[in-house]
Amino acid sequence: MLKHDSHTGARHCLKTLNSILKEEPALYTRQFDVGGFEWVDLNHRSECVMVFKRKAQQEENDVLIILNATPEVRYNWTIDTYGKAYTRELFNSDLQEFDGTGHVFNKDITTELLDEETKNIALLSTSLPWQV
Secondary structure, eight states, X not given: OTTSHHHHHHHHHHHXXXXXXXXXXXXXXXXXXXXXXXXXXXXXXXXXXXXXXXXXXXXXXXXXEEEEOSSSOEEEEEXXXXXXXXXXXXXXXXXXXXXXXXXXXXXXXXXXXXXXTTTEEEEEEEEOBTBO
């Protein structure tokens, strides 16, 4: 099965996801607690993009998941959220090492504070398939 490059890419992708699962407390510490999950944006159904948080015990360990369930790249995607300013991409399934196209656009994710009192922020990102 691993004779094909695409299978090797999928294997490496799963290995990377398993490593992220071990390293990110938000993905496992509150997995059976309703407070460990929060929808952030469900208003882009027509574009097949969903955004949610996996929440850890401490806010600084929360993870924002942007799921683009299409092969179409979403340029300059703005997401309104609050709390932690997310500034780096943990996972991008479109990397060439995972047999993706290699369209990596999120080396630096831009954040803008919209309201200091509520900690409401806007993230500017390019949304790729299975981005975290």
